[in-house]
Amino acid sequence: MSGVDLTVVWLTLKLASVVTLLLLVIATPVAWWLSQTQSKLKPAVSAIFAIPLVLPPTVLGFYLLLLLGPNGPAGQLSAGLGLGTLPFSFAGIAIACAVHSLPFVVQPLQNAFEAIGKRPLEVAATLRASPWDTFWHVVVPMARPGFFTAIVMGFCHSIGEFGVVLMIGGNIPGETRVLSVEIYNHVEAMEYSQAHWLAGGMVAFSFVALLAIYIINHRANRRGTL
Amino acid sequence: MSGVDLTVVWLTLKLASVVTLLLLVIATPVAWWLSQTQSKLKPAVSAIFAIPLVLPPTVLGFYLLLLLGPNGPAGQLSAGLGLGTLPFSFAGIAIACAVHSLPFVVQPLQNAFEAIGKRPLEVAATLRASPWDTFWHVVVPMARPGFFTAIVMGFCHSIGEFGVVLMIGGNIPGETRVLSVEIYNHVEAMEYSQAHWLAGGMVAFSFVALLAIYIINHRANRRGTL
Amino acid sequence: QSGEVRVAVASNFYRPMQALANDFEQRSGHQVSLSAGSTGKLYAQIINGAPFDVFVAADQARPQALIEQDLATADSLMTVAIGQLALWSADAKLITGQQQLQPNSTIKRLAIANPKSAPYGAAAIAVMEQLGVAQYWLPRLVQGQNISHTYQYVSSGNATAGFVAVSQVYQQGRLIAGSAWLVPSSLHPALKQDAVLLQSATTNQAAQALIEYLRSNAAKTIIQSFGYRTQSQ
Amino acid sequence: MAIVAKFRVEREGFTLDMALNLPATGITALYGASGSGKTTCLRAIAGLERLPNSFFQIGTEVWQDESNGIFVPPHQRQIGYVFQEASLFPHLDVAANLQFGQKRIAAAERQVSESHIIELLGLKPLLKRSPAALSGGERQRVAIARALLTSPQLLLMDEPLSALDRALKQEILPYLERLHQELAIPVIYVSHAADEVTRLADHLVLIDGGEVKAAGPIKQVLLDHQHAELFNDGASSVIEGQISGHLEHYASELRFGRFALRLSQQDHPVGQQLRCRVFASDVSVCLTQPHDTSISNIFPAKVSSVGDGRRPGEKLVTLQLDQQQHLLAQLSSHSVERLQIHPGHHVWAQVKSVAVL
Amino acid sequence: MAIVAKFRVEREGFTLDMALNLPATGITALYGASGSGKTTCLRAIAGLERLPNSFFQIGTEVWQDESNGIFVPPHQRQIGYVFQEASLFPHLDVAANLQFGQKRIAAAERQVSESHIIELLGLKPLLKRSPAALSGGERQRVAIARALLTSPQLLLMDEPLSALDRALKQEILPYLERLHQELAIPVIYVSHAADEVTRLADHLVLIDGGEVKAAGPIKQVLLDHQHAELFNDGASSVIEGQISGHLEHYASELRFGRFALRLSQQDHPVGQQLRCRVFASDVSVCLTQPHDTSISNIFPAKVSSVGDGRRPGEKLVTLQLDQQQHLLAQLSSHSVERLQIHPGHHVWAQVKSVAVL
Numbered sequence A, B: 001m002s003g004v005d006l007t008v009v010w011l012t013l014k015l016a017s018v019v020t021l022l023l024l025v026i027a028t029p030v031a032w033w034l035s036q037t038q039s040k041l042k043p044a045v046s047a048i049f050a051i052p053l054v055l056p057p058t059v060l061g062f063y064l065l066l067l068l069g070p071n072g073p074a075g076q077l078s079a080g081l082g083l084g085t086l087p088f089s090f091a092g093i094a095i096a097c098a099v100h101s102l103p104f105v106v107q108p109l110q111n112a113f114e115a116i117g118k119r120p121l122e123v124a125a126t127l128r129a130s131p132w133d134t135f136w137h138v139v140v141p142m143a144r145p146g147f148f149t150a151i152v153m154g155f156c157h158s159i160g161e162f163g164v165v166l167m168i169g170g171n172i173p174g175e176t177r178v179l180s181v182e183i184y185n186h187v188e189a190m191e192y193s194q195a196h197w198l199a200g201g202m203v204a205f206s207f208v209a210l211l212a213i214y215i216i217n218h219r220a221n222r223r224g225t226l
Numbered sequence C: 001q002s003g004e005v006r007v008a009v010a011s012n013f014y015r016p017m018q019a020l021a022n023d024f025e026q027r028s029g030h031q032v033s034l035s036a037g038s039t040g041k042l043y044a045q046i047i048n049g050a051p052f053d054v055f056v057a058a059d060q061a062r063p064q065a066l067i068e069q070d071l072a073t074a075d076s077l078m079t080v081a082i083g084q085l086a087l088w089s090a091d092a093k094l095i096t097g098q099q100q101l102q103p104n105s106t107i108k109r110l111a112i113a114n115p116k117s118a119p120y121g122a123a124a125i126a127v128m129e130q131l132g133v134a135q136y137w138l139p140r141l142v143q144g145q146n147i148s149h150t151y152q153y154v155s156s157g158n159a160t161a162g163f164v165a166v167s168q169v170y171q172q173g174r175l176i177a178g179s180a181w182l183v184p185s186s187l188h189p190a191l192k193q194d195a196v197l198l199q200s201a202t203t204n205q206a207a208q209a210l211i212e213y214l215r216s217n218a219a220k221t222i223i224q225s226f227g228y229r230t231q232s233q
Numbered sequence D, E: 001m002a003i004v005a006k007f008r009v010e011r012e013g014f015t016l017d018m019a020l021n022l023p024a025t026g027i028t029a030l031y032g033a034s035g036s037g038k039t040t041c042l043r044a045i046a047g048l049e050r051l052p053n054s055f056f057q058i059g060t061e062v063w064q065d066e067s068n069g070i071f072v073p074p075h076q077r078q079i080g081y082v083f084q085e086a087s088l089f090p091h092l093d094v095a096a097n098l099q100f101g102q103k104r105i106a107a108a109e110r111q112v113s114e115s116h117i118i119e120l121l122g123l124k125p126l127l128k129r130s131p132a133a134l135s136g137g138e139r140q141r142v143a144i145a146r147a148l149l150t151s152p153q154l155l156l157m158d159e160p161l162s163a164l165d166r167a168l169k170q171e172i173l174p175y176l177e178r179l180h181q182e183l184a185i186p187v188i189y190v191s192h193a194a195d196e197v198t199r200l201a202d203h204l205v206l207i208d209g210g211e212v213k214a215a216g217p218i219k220q221v222l223l224d225h226q227h228a229e230l231f232n233d234g235a236s237s238v239i240e241g242q243i244s245g246h247l248e249h250y251a252s253e254l255r256f257g258r259f260a261l262r263l264s265q266q267d268h269p270v271g272q273q274l275r276c277r278v279f280a281s282d283v284s285v286c287l288t289q290p291h292d293t294s295i296s297n298i299f300p301a302k303v304s305s306v307g308d309g310r311r312p313g314e315k316l317v318t319l320q321l322d323q324q325q326h327l328l329a330q331l332s333s334h335s336v337e338r339l340q341i342h343p344g345h346h347v348w349a350q351v352k353s354v355a356v357l
């Protein structure tokens, strides 16, 4: 692989990592709220968080472009705050990517939280753990399979993210040109052998990486609960 | 909306429904096997089923095209069986779409199956239920939240599916031109107001539909287990 | 009797092709179905058995490649349209001519189409090289995947200006909005868009009729009305 | 009919190694300390745990014979199982939980009446409830009913009554007894409660540290002083006899050998076999025949041995009524010394209370 | 210090309405049939269930007063809770489960020694195990230890010992007693086992159908014939006295009023207050003073009333020893008639066995 491609690989991994982190930070409280709430708003909030799934990525990207651009409300807000506008920046694709992958992270977390049931929370409370403490030391470890799935799905989906990134990113080398766009470009340009090499490498690498984390997870599961 | 658009909407819903069904049929046994197996192959199989996530949809579509096309091994097989080749047909996009959405369906099902634990299976066995019987009458109902998530994610993701469908489907009216592709067409034709209408309608419709099923699910959950 | 012709058309040419198809359908009674996509994607689909009869590309390379692989008929090859490039901004006062391309321009971010996959992008690079400002703009570029993305970058104001197709910003010979500089075609290789009849359609009379139609003056008038030039016979 | 079982398994810090040979009739109690392997054994019988190198046969049916590769999966074994923690299906209401097993056996095989069980276990008001809305004892009752409704060939119960209060136990126990008498369902019953065990069990298996310490008819096992410590319920002896008549004052008479025991009134007809347990602590000894005492059951006996009791200061005295029948009496050493009780002496055994089993 | 509670809630087919006024010292038993509302009450005390219009106060601390909008969340109540089903954290091993609560209280507040509890409950070999690899009784022991290690101000226990065998109970019970004596931790204890309750409890609350049927010092509540049915353990009376001496033959003497009771040897020093329970079924009556009997405890008494027993053919006779002390005797009607036992008659009460509480 050429030097350029390595930048691209690096950027891709960075994007996926940042997005995954961002997703966890956003999705965890949302999923927790959804799993615990008795509110009538629950179905509405659930539906809103599923919407990014329904929109084709390019279309989503298109609207995010309008929303975050200098004429869009979010863009004017961010510009007013002195942050500039987000499209064509790493931060922009990260946010866009996160919006798109949100449902894949909220759902498994919510399911995992709900599967815990009330009893462990009650037990923790009688053992003097505050709700916050309980969340970190009981809920999070017990929801490990859910977090695992959420992280794998969020990370992988961000690596494969394409339409949104393409639209919001502007293919700027070193900033927003990620692997998926690069492979796509090769396909478009009839450079099939480069595309094959890149795609093959990506699949092989991903397989090895996934295999490794699945093995680690498998071991951890065995050691942990039945 | 014009007559053409209604065909597109219909085709989209048909695609999403067929794909969801297909996904359930494929993913359920896979997820069940993964949740129950002690095999050393488990991490490898898990990793394989996560791979479609990593590939950008267009790239995935490209390779499916190569694979299923008249020169690809799968294409030659299907042609040899007298089935013709799959790309550029409804069956083709359905299969491609299913491949792409598989991880979103396998994962929540697997998590739900694992969350059930062994005890209910043991209880069912002592009550004379065969493994098959147990699966249908204990595992499936107890994994309802997982199935719900899997269905919502599979269905929504199929509606929003774009890159794979465009690549494998070829934007053929009445056959493979679904809503996401139609919006793309409008955008390409600079018919932005149509694009906005379609996208807006899609979001609104999806929101209402999702809201409805979340409300139904919410009620069912309340009636069911705690 | 009426037949059907399936056209794979490069996205940038989708709008004129719709008009052409309507006109053709009225004249011939044949049915036309259009499938839009990027040229590279359509090419990949055709070599993998896509059921198209006519391919209208955004460049000359892909139709040529199909002919070399015996997937298209050489005698049907024709240049349907010649694209024109414009430097365009959504700001009505910004672009007054090529001087905005000089360094220290008021243009903060310049959008072009991906030069690797889109001919308009390659043409834009050529223009900047010709003007000797390529080094200046390289770090200030944003690339749309195709010319349509590029247009959206500019029209949404995310990019201050960009190289777009004249066909996107002109209607009936007048600028629709913003300000623009029409790039002289001498500054870049010609943006020739070729069409070709696919091998599988050699017996399709409707397809042959469409190829014939595209060569007609009626067709050329329509094509020109979308801001393209056409090749003189 | 007999049950032959051989189970062996090694676990971190625990080895189970049991060979059992039980009659496939009546109630067999598995009794042992916490962690002694009772649940593991029951699970192995049900086939829920497939222990290597193991063997299980009931009557002529071999359910497990690893040396010949035989292993009948649990759902093909006609068992009923009541788990130590009531494991109701959370997605089904009480009624559906009850029907789950019942629906899965042929109508012809249903020998247990649903309405009867529902009434017996007081489940009527709970039928439409979800398991989450039940109290601990209510859950356990549903689990018992559910297992019974499969009309099993062998009933396995893992401390089914420990979550229930005494009044409920008192209602359920006779039903279990009758069930196994009427339907001849053999029952293997794990319990910590000595009173349950002695009341219900025909056979007793004492388990300790994964091994069988004693097994046999309950009368035999209980009579052996050695096991008093393991059984942990205080020594007792069992009297088996026939109802010989119903008396006024709501009393019945049980004849055993040449003796008669006065009992509270029994429902059983004259001639019915009956078993009673007499705790050593309920037996006192007089040197002369007491007359003006409220104790009705007084038997002449011969001291056959004097052993140490469980605690210092206590003696366990074996009294021989005739060739067949012994009684154990738990006396203070003080009394033994004061009354000069030695083997061979003739005394009067006063039985203050008798537990009908 | 006192505990004042008022809980009310309506559920489908069940209404809880309890007003409790308990001393915030000693052990209070909640006793009642399955489904009577014991767990609900305990959960309300812990704050796990927030019942509307309810009130709870311990000492000067108000934990719940809905009319003033006060509700202290459970984790801020210094309670220990042992759930009816041992609810260990599945993701933690036994050691980590034990430390979970302990880590969360200030070192200065730790009054319970970890190593001591681990030894007492026999948890040493289990420390590295996962909860899934424990037997039912082992899980329950871990749960008890875990609750104790938070050195709670109030210990709530929901049938903690029902999964344990008698030997273990016998070891744990004295520890619980000592715990509450040494640390003065008040305990509210739900149990079905009458022997546990009578041994442990200072106060007894009888619950039925969501209502308090009787509450008070255990001696009082048990002595009332009315409650025998509810308490379900057979009538009994409680004798409270002082150890007056240790005798030879491993015996001790308990002095109460002008009487002395001979007991098996007690560890307590002379002068120690002690409480014993005498079951009505362990008391027999003679018209003349018996001499050559193995029964050591024989008291002159006056029949003060003759009532009906639980079953037909049984009578419950109240015997008055002196102004203070009563004994209940359960006799057959046959004997009552034969011996002509009527109020005012003087008899000899023979106490066959005494349970030290």
Ligand SMILES: Nc1ncnc2c1ncn2[C@@H]1O[C@H](COP(=O)(O)OP(=O)(O)OP(=O)(O)O)[C@@H](O)[C@H]1O
Pocket: D132, D133, D134, D135, D136, D137, D138, D163, E011, E012, E014, E032, E033, E034, E035, E036, E037, E038, E039, E040, E041, E084
């Ligand atoms: N969520 C609920 N909805 C309706 N009824 C309930 C709910 N939870 C408990 N109950 C009922 O409330 C009553 C009291 O339950 P509780 O658990 O307090 O009983 P308990 O005295 O602890 O019984 P046990 O000894 O069987 O554990 C029971 O009749 C039970 O069925």
Ligand SMILES: Nc1ncnc2c1ncn2[C@@H]1O[C@H](COP(=O)(O)OP(=O)(O)OP(=O)(O)O)[C@@H](O)[C@H]1O
Pocket: D011, D012, D014, D032, D033, D034, D035, D036, D037, D038, D039, D040, D041, D084, E132, E133, E134, E135, E136, E137, E138, E163
């Ligand atoms: N998966 C396991 N791994 C290691 N040891 C185990 C496992 N399961 C059970 N044990 C151990 O095996 C022994 C027997 O357990 P079992 O559940 O049969 O006991 P039990 O007699 O039923 O006890 P209890 O009366 O407490 O329920 C216990 O010491 C337990 O700790």
Ligand code: MOO
Pocket: C010, C011, C012, C013, C037, C038, C039, C040, C058, C117, C118, C119, C145, C146, C147, C148
């Ligand atoms: O129509 Mo193109 O090939 O996407 O510029």
Ligand SMILES: [Mg+2]
Pocket: D038, D039, D040, D084, D158, E135, E136, E137
């Ligand atoms: Mg057990």
Ligand SMILES: [Mg+2]
Pocket: D135, D136, D137, E038, E039, E040, E084, E158
């Ligand atoms: Mg309870």
